[in-house]
Amino acid sequence: xxxxxxxxxxxxxxxxxxxxxxxxxxxxxxxxxxxxxxxxxxxxxxxxxxxxxxxxxxxxxxxxxxxxxxxxxxxxxxxxxxxxxxxxxxxxxxxxxxxxxxxxxxxxxxxxxxxxxxxxxxxxxxxxxxxxxxxxxxxxxxxxxxxxxxxxxxxxxxxxxxxxxxxxxxxxxxxxxxxxxxxxxxxxxxxxxxxxxxxxxxxxxxxxxxxxxxxxxxxxxxxxxxxxxxxxxxxxxxxxxxxxxxxxxxxxxxxxxxxxxxxxxxxxxxx
Numbered sequence: 001x002x003x004x005x006x007x008x009x010x011x012x013x014x015x016x017x018x019x020x021x022x023x024x025x026x027x028x029x030x031x032x033x034x035x036x037x038x039x040x041x042x043x044x045x046x047x048x049x050x051x052x053x054x055x056x057x058x059x060x061x062x063x064x065x066x067x068x069x070x071x072x073x074x075x076x077x078x079x080x081x082x083x084x085x086x087x088x089x090x091x092x093x094x095x096x097x098x099x100x101x102x103x104x105x106x107x108x109x110x111x112x113x114x115x116x117x118x119x120x121x122x123x124x125x126x127x128x129x130x131x132x133x134x135x136x137x138x139x140x141x142x143x144x145x146x147x148x149x150x151x152x153x154x155x156x157x158x159x160x161x162x163x164x165x166x167x168x169x170x171x172x173x174x175x176x177x178x179x180x181x182x183x184x185x186x187x188x189x190x191x192x193x194x195x196x197x198x199x200x201x202x203x204x205x206x207x208x209x210x211x212x213x214x215x216x217x218x219x220x221x222x223x224x225x226x227x228x229x230x231x232x233x234x235x236x237x238x239x240x241x242x243x244x245x246x247x248x249x250x251x252x253x254x255x256x257x258x259x260x261x262x263x264x265x266x267x268x269x270x271x
Contacts, residue, residue, distance in 0.1 A: 001105065002070075002073060002106035003103070004066070004103070006101060007066050014087050016087040018086065018087070018095075019082065019085070019101070020084075021088070023144075024054075024142070025054075025082060025084035025085060025100075025142045026056070026140055026142065027082045028140060029078060029079075030067075030079045031237055031238050032071045032074045032076060032078060032106075033076060033269070033271065034075070034076070035071055035073075037068070038237065039201065046140060049138075050140065051083070053136075054139075055094070056100055057097070057098055058083070063081075066102060067104065077108050078106070078107045080103075081104055082103040082104075082105070083100055083101070084101045085100060087101075113160075116160050117240070120242065120243035121234070121242050121243070122159050123161055124153065126175065128149045128153065129146075129164075129165055130166045130172055131146065131166075132195050133195060137192055138193070138196065138197065139198075146164075151176075161175060161234055162174060162175040169222070170190070170221060171222065171223055172196045173196050174234050174236075176236060177236045178196075178199040179233075180202070180233045181232045182229060182231035183225065183228070185215065186214075186215040186216065186217050187257065187261075188219065188221065189202060189216075191219050199235065199236055199237065200237050201240070201241075202235055204268060205265060206218070208261075208264050214257070229252065231253065231257055233261065240262060240265030241261050243262070
């Protein structure tokens with residue numbers, strides 16, 4: 001596995017790193033095609049917003065260049081970018097000044113069953129709920145224990161993803177995907193100011209949908225609204241769009257808008 005730490009090949013990390021101690025950092029999972037990071041600008045925008053909110057110093061030109069150089073070596077696959085606050089001493093107080101650490105890891109692109117994209121997937125109803133924390137909402141921060149607990153709720157191959165709701169019962173997202181649905185002709189996705197991850201593929205699909213004249217709504221979604229939706233789909237930056245065909249005993253058809261967004265997402269990933 002190809003790994004860089006602060007721009008150099010390495011496989012070791014300081015035990016003082018605050019990403020390890022406190023999850024004090026951010027990450028991006030980036031598809032790489034022909035040496036190019038897909039949705040590069042959206043990944044960088046989310047990283048910059050995360051650094052702003054967490055007050056982690058960001059050398060944006062330096063990170064951009066390292067990422068581009070690294071992706072050239074990767075060629076085809078996945079690049080995981082991790083930016084931590086760097087080393088610290090015991091205690092929660094941030095070091096002053098902070099010296100962030102940039103970790104880049106390469107991996108092959110995951111292989112999913114073709115049926116996920118063609119026939120759709122079944123959602124597992126996760127019991128784990130997402131806590132509401134507006135300061136962290138939308139960010140791809142390193143505190144992912146909620147997702148770890150949720151993913152451990154099912155071990156079968158029947159379910160490709162899990163449905164995650166917040167502590168108030170609102171529909172938010174999948175364990176590693178964003179959720180989109182079609183309700184009365186509009187493309188609807190969850191409002192993420194309390195919790196959840198604002199995915200880059202989600203952002204791009206909403207932008208593309210609006211360009212195609214599709215009404216888009218970002219708002220709170222109840223569980224009953226999800227069940228009553230005309231179409232349901234999942235999206236992320238590695239696989240694009242998967243139709244959702246079932247949750248427990250409820251079934252949805254694979255509709256025309258799902259297929260349209262699926263084609264748009266595939267074109268993005270094929271660039």
